[in-house]
Amino acid sequence: MKNRTIGIRQRQSMTGWAFLTPAVILLVVMNFVPIFQALLMSFQSGRGAQMKWSGIGNYLRMFKDSVFLQSMKNTGLYMVVTVPLMIIIGILLAVLLNDPQLKLKGVYRTCIFLPAAVSLVASAVIFRSLFATDGFVNMVLVRLGILKRGYNFLGHPASAKIVLMIMRVWRWVGYQMLFFLSALQNIDPGVYEAAKIDGATSVQSFFRITLPLLKPMILYTLIMCINSAIQVYDESVNLTGGGPGNSTLAMAHHIYNTSFVNVPNFGYSCAMSMLILVVVGVLTFIQMKAGDTRE
Amino acid sequence: MNKKILPRIAKNAILIVISLFCVFPLFWMIIAATNKSSDVIGGRLVPGTYLMENFKSLTTTYEVLPALINSVKYSVATSLASIVVCSIAGYGFEIYHDKHKDKLFRVLMLTMMVPFTATMIPLYRMYARFNLLNTTIGFILPSVSMIAMIMLFRQNSRAFPMEIIESARIDGDSELGIFFRMYVPSMKPTYAAAMTITFMNAWNNFMWARLIMSDASTQTFPMLVSNMTAGHFVDYGQLMLSVLISTLPTIVVFFALQKSFVAGMTGAVKG
Numbered sequence: 001m002k003n004r005t006i007g008i009r010q011r012q013s014m015t016g017w018a019f020l021t022p023a024v025i026l027l028v029v030m031n032f033v034p035i036f037q038a039l040l041m042s043f044q045s046g047r048g049a050q051m052k053w054s055g056i057g058n059y060l061r062m063f064k065d066s067v068f069l070q071s072m073k074n075t076g077l078y079m080v081v082t083v084p085l086m087i088i089i090g091i092l093l094a095v096l097l098n099d100p101q102l103k104l105k106g107v108y109r110t111c112i113f114l115p116a117a118v119s120l121v122a123s124a125v126i127f128r129s130l131f132a133t134d135g136f137v138n139m140v141l142v143r144l145g146i147l148k149r150g151y152n153f154l155g156h157p158a159s160a161k162i163v164l165m166i167m168r169v170w171r172w173v174g175y176q177m178l179f180f181l182s183a184l185q186n187i188d189p190g191v192y193e194a195a196k197i198d199g200a201t202s203v204q205s206f207f208r209i210t211l212p213l214l215k216p217m218i219l220y221t222l223i224m225c226i227n228s229a230i231q232v233y234d235e236s237v238n239l240t241g242g243g244p245g246n247s248t249l250a251m252a253h254h255i256y257n258t259s260f261v262n263v264p265n266f267g268y269s270c271a272m273s274m275l276i277l278v279v280v281g282v283l284t285f286i287q288m289k290a291g292d293t294r295e
Numbered sequence: 296m297n298k299k300i301l302p303r304i305a306k307n308a309i310l311i312v313i314s315l316f317c318v319f320p321l322f323w324m325i326i327a328a329t330n331k332s333s334d335v336i337g338g339r340l341v342p343g344t345y346l347m348e349n350f351k352s353l354t355t356t357y358e359v360l361p362a363l364i365n366s367v368k369y370s371v372a373t374s375l376a377s378i379v380v381c382s383i384a385g386y387g388f389e390i391y392h393d394k395h396k397d398k399l400f401r402v403l404m405l406t407m408m409v410p411f412t413a414t415m416i417p418l419y420r421m422y423a424r425f426n427l428l429n430t431t432i433g434f435i436l437p438s439v440s441m442i443a444m445i446m447l448f449r450q451n452s453r454a455f456p457m458e459i460i461e462s463a464r465i466d467g468d469s470e471l472g473i474f475f476r477m478y479v480p481s482m483k484p485t486y487a488a489a490m491t492i493t494f495m496n497a498w499n500n501f502m503w504a505r506l507i508m509s510d511a512s513t514q515t516f517p518m519l520v521s522n523m524t525a526g527h528f529v530d531y532g533q534l535m536l537s538v539l540i541s542t543l544p545t546i547v548v549f550f551a552l553q554k555s556f557v558a559g560m561t562g563a564v565k566g
Contacts, residue, residue, distance in 0.1 A: 015470040016391025023384030024403065026440035030418070031406040037417035093313065096306055110553070111314035114321060117549040119499045121517040122538040125524060126320045129327065129335060129531055136323065139338035174317060182557065223407065224443075231410050234501045238521055252412045252502070259416055260506065266416050273413035280408045 035277070042271035047264065058271035068272060070246045071254040077161065078250070079229035082168045086225055087218065089169070090176030095210065097177070098184040109181070113174035120171065124238035127167045128154065157247030160240050164248055167235060172228075176221050183217040184210070223284050230276055251276060324542070327535035335531035349536040357519055358511070359537070365508075366498060366516040367544065373435040373497035378489045380439050382482070385448025386474055390460065400449075406442050415506060422507060429510040438497060444489055451485040451559070452478075487552040488559025495545050516541050 045054040062068055093112060097105055115123065130136050131153040138150035153159045187210070195205045211218075233252040236242050242249035251272070259269040327335040330343035353359060388400050418437060427433035455478060463473045479486070504515045514522075520537050523529070549556070 012470065013391055013393060016387045016393075016396060019383045019387030019391070019474075020396065020399070023380050023440040023445060024399070026380065026436070027403055027406050027442065030437045030440065031409050031414060034414035034417035034421070035409055037420075038413050041416065089313075093310075096310055099306065101303075102306065108310045108314050109557075111318045113549075114546070115317050117495060117545045118321065118542045119501075119517050119520075119545065121499075121501055121521050122324070122541045123320070125520060125534060125538045126324050128524070129535065130320060130323060132336065134336050134338075136338035136340075170317065170320070178557065227408065227410065231412055233412075234499075237501075238524065252410075255412050256415075256502065256506075259419075266420075269416055270413075273410065273416070276410045277408070277413045280410055284408050 038270040038273060041267050042274045044267045045265070046267070051267065054267065058268045061268060062272060062275065067246050067249070068251075068254055071249045071251045074161070074247070074249055075230060075232060075251040078165060078168065078232055079226060082165050082172075083222070083225045083229050085169050086173050086176050087221060089173050090221070091180050091211075091214065091218075093173070093177045094180035094184055095206065097181055100189075109178075113178055115171050115173075116175040118171070120234035121238050123167060123171050124235055127163060128239055131163050154240055155244055157244060160244065160248045164235050164239055167239060168229075168232070172225070176225070179217055179221050180214060183214055187213050219287055222287055226283055226287075227280055230280055321542075324535055324539055327531065328539045330532050332529075332531040332533070335535060345532050346536070349530075349532040352530065353533045353536055356533070357523065357537075359516075359519070359540070361512065362514055362516045362519040363540070365513060366541075369431060369434045369500075369504075369515065370494050370497040370544070372431055373438050374490050374493035376435055376439045377441065377444060377493040378486055381441060381444035381489065382448045382479070382486065383474065384440070385445045385450075386452050386478055388445065389449045389452035390455075390457075400445075403442050403445075411437075411502065415503070419506060428507050429513045433507055434500075434504065435497070437503065438493070438500065441493075444493065447489055447559070448482075448485060451482060455481065484555040484558035486559070487555030488557075491548055491552045491556045494548050498545050 041051065042058055043053060043055060044051040045057060046052045096102070097109055102108075118126075132138070133150040133152045133155070135150075137153070138147065141147040141151070142149060151159070153163050191209055192205055195209060200208065231252050232250040233256065236248060236250035236253040237256075240248040242253055246254075255269050255272050255276075258265055258272070323340075326340060326342055328349060329346040330339050331345045331348070334343060334345075388396055414437075422428050422433055427436070459477055460473055463477060464470075468476070499517065501515075501517050501521070504518055505521075508514050508518065516537075520534070520541050523534050523537060
C-alpha cells in the first residue's frame with residue numbers, strides 16, 4: 001500500500017477534493033454538459049432521434065426571423081432600462097438606510113425588500129389587475145382627471161413594456177439594496193469621519209469613498225442583473241403573454257415557444273440560446289475587464 | 296439645527312414614498328383576496344367579506360392542496376440539498392485551498408454566465424431519457440449546486456479561525472467531524488441566508504417546473520396560479536386569494552430567517 005507515503009498535507013488536500021466532488025459533478029453535469037450538447041444541436045435540424053447536421057442554417061435563419069429580432073429588441077430594452085435603475089436606486093437606498101441616526105431602519109428595509117419575496121407569477125397577476133383597463137391605476141388616473149376613461153395599459157405596445165419594466169424594478173430593487181447594504185456595513189465608519197475632518201462634503205465622500213469601495217459588489221450585482229434581464233421569461237408569460245402582438249415577447253419566452261409550444265424545433269432554439277450565451281459572456285467579460293482596474 | 300433636520304425629513308420622505316410603492320401592490324393583493332371579483336376590478340381599497348367564499352370557490356374549482364404540497368416538497372428538498380452540497384464545497388474550496396482548487400473555482404465561475412434557456416433543451420432530453428420528468432429529484436437537480444451559493448460559503452469561511460481546525464485535528468477529530476461539529480454550528484447566519492435564497496428561488500422556479508412537470512398531479516402552485524389566468528373568465532377575488540397563498544410561504548421563510556439573512560449576506564462578496 002502506498003498510503004503510508006502520503007503525508008498529512010496531501011491527505012488533507014484529498015479530503016478537500018472529496019468535499020468539492022458532489023458540487024463539482026452536479027455543476028458539470030447540469031451546466032457544462034448541456035451547454036456543449038446545445039452547441040452541437042444548434043448545428044442540427046429535425047426532430048427527436050432524426051436530428052441531421054445542417055451547418056449554420058439555424059444561425060442564418062435567426063436573422064430573418066422577425067419575431068426573434070423583435071424579442072431581441074424587447075429584451076435589450078428591458079436590460080438597458082431596468083438594470084441601471086435597479087442598481088442606482090439600490091445603491092441610493094442602501095446609502096440612505098446605512099445612516100446610523102435613521103430611525104425605523106428595519107421597517108423601511110423590510111418594506112423595500114418584501115416584493116423580492118413575492119413569486120414572479122404572483123407579482124405578474126397583481127400588476128395585471130392593477131393596470132387592467134378598469135383596474136385600480138386607471139381608476140385613480142380618471143378620478144384625478146388625468147385620463148378621460150380607462151386606458152388599456154397592457155393592450156398597447158409602449159405602455160405594456162413600461163408596465164413590465166416597472167414590475168421588474170419593483171420586484172428586484174430591494175434585493176439589490178440588500179447586497180449594497182451588506183457591503184456598506186463592511187466599510188469602516190472611521191473613513192468617513194476622517195474625510196469629514198478633511199472638509200469633504202457628503203456628496204464628495206459618496207463619490208470618492210463609497211462608490212469605489214462598493215465596486216466589487218456593483219460588479220457582482222451587475223452580472224447577476226444582466227443575466228437575469230436577458231433571461232426574462234415569467235413576466236413575459238404571465239403579465240402580457242408576450243403581447244400585444246409580440247411587442248413584449250422576451251427572448252427566453254420565444255425560445256421556450258419554439259422548443260415546446262409551437263412545432264418543436266430544438267436545433268433552432270439551441271442556436272438562439274447560444275446567441276444569449278455569447279451576449280452574456282461578452283457583457284460579463286467587458287465588466288470584468290472594466291472592473292479590474294486595480295492591477 | 297435646521298441644517299440637520301431638513302435633510303433628515305427629506306431622507307425619511309424618500310424612504311416612505313419608496314416603501315409605500317413597494318408595499319402597495321402587496322396591500323392590494325391582500326385586500327383583493329377578501330373582495331368579490333367585480334369589486335377587485337372596480338379598485339375597491341377596503342377589506343371585504345368575500346374571503347371565505349373566495350376560498351371555497353378556489354378549493355372546489357382547483358386542486359389547491361396537492362399543488363401546494365408539491366411546491367413545499369420541491370422547495371424544501373431543493374434548499375436542504377443545496378445548503379448541504381454548497382456549504383461543504385465552499386468550505387472545501389476555502390479551508391483546503393491550493394493552486395488547483397482556486398483554478399477549478401474560476402472555471403466553475405463560468406456557470407454563472409450560463410443562461411438556463413441554453414441548457415434547458417439538452418436537460419429536457421436527458422430527463423426524458425432517464426425518466427426524470429415529473430419527479431421531485433428531477434426538479435431539484437439543476438438547482439442543488441449553484442456557484443453563487445458555493446461562493447457565499449467560501450467567502451464566509453474566510454472568517455472561520457484556522458486555529459480551531461488545527462487544535463481539533465490535534466485532538467484527533469476527523470475532517471468531516473470538524474466540518475459538522477464546529478463549522479456548521481458557527482455559520483448559522485450564512486446557512487439562514489442560503490436557505491432563504493434557495494427556498495425562494497425554488498419556489499419561484501416557474502419555467503423549469505412548467506417544462507418538466509407536465510403531469511397534473513406534479514404541478515406546482517405558481518403553475519396553478521398561472522393556469523388560472525389562462526381562461527376567458529377570470530374570477531379576480533379567487534385569483535388574488537391564490538396569489539396571496541402562493542406568496543405566504545416565501546414571506547414566512549423570509550421573516551423567520553430575516554435577521555440571520557442580512558447577517559449572512561455580509562461578507563458574501565469580497566469588499
